[in-house]
Amino acid sequence: EPEVTQTPSHQVTQMGQEVILRCVPISNHLYFYWYRQILGQKVEFLVSFYNNEISEKSEIFDDQFSVERPDGSNFTLKIRSTKLEDSAMYFCASSRLAGVQETQYFGPGTRLLVL
Amino acid sequence: SQQGEEDPQALSIQEGENATMNCSYKTSINNLQWYRQNSGRGLVHLILIRSNEREKHSGRLRVTLDTSKKSSSLLITASRAADTASYFCATLGSSNTGKLIFGQGTTLQVKP
Secondary structure (H helix, E strand, O other): OOOOEEEOOEEEEOOOOOEEEEEEOOOOOOEEEEEEEOOOOOEEEEEEEEOOEEEEEOOOOOOOEEEEOOOOOOEEEEEOOOOHHHOEEEEEEEEOOOOOOOOOEEOOOEEEEEO | OOOOEEEOOEEEEEOOOOEEEEEEOOOOOOEEEEEEEOOOOOEEEEEEEEOOOOEEEEOOEEEEEEOOOOEEEEEEOOOOHHHOEEEEEEEEOOOOOOOEEEOOOEEEEEEO
């Protein structure tokens, strides 16, 4: 069964450093998402991406964040200058479409720790 | 605003018992989905119910949706130790961007 994959599974970085989290969505999916989950808290929406542009972003997704689909298969989340509060599990998800019957499939997550 | 609040926050039952988790939300929705998360792992999609549906079944799962009360429930029948996980509801709003809003989750422990 097709699945969303994410790399790395764990990332430790120093505050102020740039990180790039990578995702390979399911191949025939057209909508891509990033969510994050701070330890012990609920999953929060960051951004949705369709047709090579952001379709919606949350207040969390400020100028330090960017997304890209560089080669038609990968979908990346970049944090330019990490802060301590960026420590979280980051989930990538994809869906075929964005309609009412569409399921979003989530990857296993990247656990980011900012020191 | 908070959307998708589950109760109880934690639930502990014996294997074989049924587990019921509830979710409430505030704004209008297009669908409501339930996900399971094993400790520290990814989210696994369980079931989706559209706003014009009232009840849906999938194996040992039964989901109900009451849009007048803005609430949903997830029933797991004949629970197993392997059902131990956190369960989240997530709502799809009226935007066409696919944005899901998750609740706080219910942590279910099924004791063997």
